[in-house]
Amino acid sequence: MSDKQNNYLVIEDLSKRFGDFVALKDVNLNIVEGEFVCFLGPSGCGKTTLLRAIAGLDLQSSGRIFQAGKDVSVLPPAERDFGIVFQSYALFPNLTVEKNVAYGLENRKTPKDQIKERVAELLELVGLSDKTQSYPSNLSGGQQQRVALARALATSPSLLLLDEPLSALDAKVRAFLRHEIKQLQRKLGVTTVMVTHDQEEALTMADRIVVIKDGYVEQIGTPNEIYQQPQTKFVADFIGTMNFFKAQVIENDGVKIDELIFKLETDSEYFKGDQVIAAIRPEEFIITDASNKSAFETRIEEIEFLGNFVRVLLSCDQMPGQTFVISVEERIFRLHALEEGQVIHVNALVSPRLYPL
Ligand SMILES: Nc1ncnc2c1ncn2[C@@H]1O[C@H](COP(=O)(O)OP(=O)(O)O)[C@@H](O)[C@H]1O
Ligand SMILES: [Mg+2]
CATH class of the missing domain: 3.40.50.300 (P-loop containing nucleotide triphosphate hydrolases)
Structure with a gap:
């Protein structure tokens, strides 16, 4: 009551x-x-x-x-x-x-x-x-x-x-x-x-x-x-833009998207071997240099200019067939002089959210 x-x-x-x-x-x-x-x-x-x-x-x-x-x-x-x-x-x-x-x-x-x-x-x-x-x-x-x-x-x-x-x-x-x-x-x-x-x-x-x-x-x-x-x-x-990846939970609190490994928070409700969907927002990736240990190499497939931000579609040899989008501030975009075909290194700032497959 x-x-x-x-x-x-x-x-x-x-x-x-x-x-x-x-x-x-x-x-x-x-x-x-x-x-x-x-x-x-x-x-x-x-x-x-x-x-x-x-x-x-x-x-x-x-x-x-x-x-x-x-x-x-x-x-x-x-x-x-x-x-x-x-x-x-x-x-x-x-x-x-x-x-x-x-x-x-x-x-x-x-x-x-x-x-x-x-x-x-x-x-x-x-x-x-x-x-x-x-x-x-x-x-x-x-x-x-x-x-x-x-x-x-x-x-x-x-x-x-x-x-x-x-x-x-x-x-x-x-x-x-x-x-x-x-x-x-x-x-x-x-x-x-x-x-x-x-x-x-x-x-x-x-x-x-x-x-x-x-x-x-x-x-x-x-x-x-x-x-x-x-x-x-x-x-x-439904809310905002999200990248979804097919992934598999591995030990050591990680999730594997093809050959790439992303760290997970320790309180994940999933078990080793579970097939899941991993989700990361475009703004949760940053462009970094190759020396960064958790960075991976990608190739720019498409560029979409949105004013303040630029949406950049990336592919990655270590996860063939799964392209994803990152959003880059216009000022950073200019700094790196990004263009289609260019190879860049990116890094996810957060652990992926996981959903059942
Ligand atoms: N009077 C009605 N008779 C039969 N079906 C209805 C009636 N009103 C709504 N529905 C159905 O119920 C569902 C929800 O409708 P509604 O609440 O209007 O959706 P929303 O406002 O989210 O677009 C829809 O599938 C709609 O076709
Ligand atoms: Mg309505």
Whole structure:
């Protein structure tokens, strides 16, 4: 019970079936008051289904949901405390911005002067004070989503639910609104759950990320934990860029990728002879000189310029057929005057993460 008191939103053994299809399987999740949590996963993994269960828009098949210590599992949406923003703006096209934002308050029979004050405050908050009399069709996509956000916040809900609110916007607006939404959330301290399939969005905005695959929670953690210590190969692959190698565990806390040996941390859960997948991120390799004992010789196959960084595809005679990518700072790239065909020595700075084959 103490857990339910410390956590604002508690999801217990939640499952959802559509006929025979299992969309969510035994989801357990605790969200602390004021936290910004992202549900992250590929399209169709169950993110929206989970969000809709939290809102009561589509009831779970089994399991329970507690909000602010109260069992809300079977309450209709109108009796739950949340504001929601969807991907498609879903504003009322025939109502002005002001009327759109006022909608929930009018439903609650809030006095007119209070509504006016609150709407003005919200539009100020989202930077649209000059658009009160505009209609949605006269606003840009980004502006419409800001109106949707103001509308969701109008009744001062304790929980804000966002379903891919930025994915219909172009890149520049998206990056800007990411920052704005995050700041607004911090300022208001409202517990927020945002669905996204965009790992960069989740990594930049979330306090914690819930990675979902095929209706299962794969990992829950801070952006840093998810990036540095992906618990499954799926998470390692889905978040950021990762090199995967076929490898075999050998004695002396090492792993062998073809003829190359990499050191392992001593607490590896694998045994000598185990076939595994070894994973190393591009930025975990450095270019070094041949005298370095743990360096190995590679050949540059391809160079991809990314501005600040350069992605360099390498092959290595000691692991034929397994190319891999390293990321090199532009300044280092120039220093070594790297070019295709060149032979360089590289070294892995960390032990590879291991996953079952
Ligand atoms: N009303 C429904 N009836 C049948 N299947 C559904 C329904 N809603 C969602 N699904 C299925 O459940 C899975 C998860 O959907 P959804 O939660 O919308 O995924 P996401 O938001 O992660 O893209 C998908 O395979 C989808 O086709
Ligand atoms: Mg969805």
